Amino acid sequence: MSTVAAQVHEEEDHGHHHKETFITKYVFSQDHKMISKQYLITGLFMGIIGIAMSLLFRLQLAWPEQPMGIMSALLGKWAPDGVMDPNVYLALVTIHGTIMVFFVLTAGLSGTFSNLLIPLQIGARDMASGLLNMISYWMFFLSSIIMVISLFVEAGPAAAGWTIYPPLSALPQAQPGSGLGMTLWLVSMAIFIASSLLGSLNYIVTVLNLRTEGMTMSRLPLTIWAFFITAIIGVVSFPVLLSAALLLIMDRSFGTSFFLSDIFIQGEVLHYQGGSPVLYEHLFWFLGHPEVYIVLLPALGITSEIIATNARKPIFGYRAMVASILAIAFLSTIVWGHHMFISGMNPFLGSVFTFTTLLIAIPSAVKAFNYITTLWKGNLQLNPAMLFSIGLVSTFISGGLTGIILGDSTLDINVHDTYFVVAHFHLVMGISALYGLFAGVYHWFPKMFKRMMNKNLGYIHFWVTAVCAYGVFFPMHFIGMAGLPRRYYTNTAFPYFDDLANINVVITVFALIAGAAQLIFLYNFIHSIYYGKPTEQNPWRSTTLEWTAPIKHIHGNWEGKIPEVHRWAYDYSKPGHKEDFVPQHIPLKKGEEELQH
């Protein structure tokens, strides 16, 4: 099946890859390599906005209500006398969350690397449908534009938190951001979801049908496994968010009562009867929790690949790694209730969700231990990509462990929605996935842009970021355990929290340094695209197929025949071979056993 499809594709390709205009090559390109670059650059652009917002509200938290020139410069009338307005604070945390979770770590990460690597690593000429792939990117672009436009709305952008729980998000009377800003948020997200679905379907079909000769599922690199399973989770859960968004739009604009009931606001009793905000919470988190793994699994897949390559060792426990991806994917769809232990749902449900949630720790632990064992007795090439991958394992452990507390319904009672949660999920999914993104960029930059990035700037980028990430989020656990709720504009309304002011200053200083360190990356990235050192074909001496493709990007990826695959992706330092890596397309020697893993 896969060969037939590949051949058909091959024949098709011969006809029409000669005449390319600027528009078809750089703008409305159907080539997966170009689309992946488009995803990456759009994602990075959104990332700059998201991170800049976090720095602004960190300034407010460290020096609450003190006039700052930068506030009036960037926020204008929303920061009268240089002091950020409380509604704007909420808008900033809302848009920061939305942008980072969806636009940077879903589209920017998965979109970039699924697109780049799925065809190249499975040995396909392109995605199953180049057209859908192009449409997927442009819908993502459109949704990004709408989200950015929503920042300039008169009453401000959406401000109900990235989870946009109704009634706050449904009623313009409840906060200014719930007017036009929220409408644009919903429209943007609806388009984003459609884009994500088109992308995911394409990834699934491509992995199932377009694998080259010999590329069985059990020989797939772990990156592909991760992208494939991520796409499946996306297809299963994103439509539910779309339905939640549609019902919310109906409540907002057409007077239905899906999520609203018995409301008195601004001196007026509203007509809504019989709806329940808890229903919205269920629908939201049915996507919202799998979303964590949509963000995290691709990062873990990238890390698996980079750690094995640079340890010059096979990934330890390939089968267990695949099994744990599957287990995490399955469990991720039945744990959403742990975001709702104290939402008013039946406590018995809380017990069920505690059980399923804590089970996730088991495949996660297997993954962490397998990474560590992969390092053991390796010959570690500590380039920037490898450092970010090791950094990912470190933050994945530090952040994952506190999940044991949050996933336990009992313990969640008192830390729910405090800064402890903020610290937890930023480490385990925010920072970890961001490290995965950086690791991927450093590792596959030569493949994408035919040049190399500057190593030493990469080192500075990593070490400053690594220290600051812990500097920001470790102390945050303490203010959470002190009982400070998240999404507070300032804690000065409570003298009880006065002793947390110093910690907030420490956190903000680390955050500012971390933000500055990203400029180094940005410089390195842009500069290297034009002036980086030209790369060799296989700079990391890697086994996977993408490095057998020529450096120059050609439509269809390989001149002539697609390489055939004869072994798994992890034959590093295999005894009996002169080199410390044996690429997948090299046939087994006489008498050589393919490790049956």
Add this chain to the structure above:
Amino acid sequence: MTILLTFTVLALIAIALWQITKIFELSQPKKNNNQVADDDDNRWNGQLMFAFLIFIYAITLFSFWKWGDVLLPDASSDHGVEYDNLLWISFAIIFFTQTITQALLHYFAYKYRGEKGKKALFYADNDRLEAIWTIIPVIALAGLILYGLYTWTDIMTVEENEDALVVELYAQQFNWKARYAGEDGVLGDANVRFLQDFDGKNLVGIDATDPNGFDDIVVQELHLPAGREVIFKMRSQDVLHSAYMPHFRAQMNCVPGMITEFAFIPTITTEKIRQNEDIKAKVKKINAIRRENSQALIAKGEEPLEPYVFDYLLLCNKICGASHYNMQMKIVVETQEEFEKWIMDQQTFAEVIQ
């Protein structure tokens, strides 16, 4: 003008950073100018990995030493003691695992740093090893799950009983109200439709046709008798709120259109906890900070800050709008006698609407 100035400064900083990185890059020897790590890189980055392990330990210890005193004091409720036990057991497991795994990860990164000509060990699988690190978490988690579920059921099972005090917590943007059931021990029916009755004096929307409502008492300060079970019925009139009482390890969302519940037995009166050593130290520290801040205020010709006295707090912990950060109510825990005396002085619904 300030705007222009700020932008200029920002632009200058960006350009400066750009130039510094460029100089840095140009100063690198040519051979280093690609991304493949050589032995030198492996050595110093390996050493930094080891240093980073020490950094992780150091920041952990430093934070406990420096900020250990900001953590919540021991629980002031009956179930809170169980809660704290489970919390510290979980933390013990977390710190143990964290210490060991981070050590292995970073030590291996240092110890097995690459050298030219060295070959890695081809080691792809070990079923027994993997079984071990699957089973160990299984056992640890089974224990935690069972303990957790036992405590959870215990906390969340709310049974109506004669002795319990029933209190309604009523949330609205951006304040709290509490309603006591009065002498009959039954809260009168209520709905947001009745909020405008009696010229707005019907603060929580009590149904005036329900006789149970007339002796209800609505107040802005929550008083609780120590040693007696309190059953909270939560309501909200507009958006989601969450009634968070951190010192009692208690929290429940307030959802428009439904009534949610939480119950606990407060054990330590406000008077008594103010004598607690941890609280005394904390209050002292806070007042030192406030004195310092006051001096700055006085210098500007403003009013100094009031000295701080400890009180239990009810906070809103679900984003609810602009003043979410200031939606609070004082909680007073007192003896049964004091509580009865206090409630006698409050006006009933019947008295308010007269």
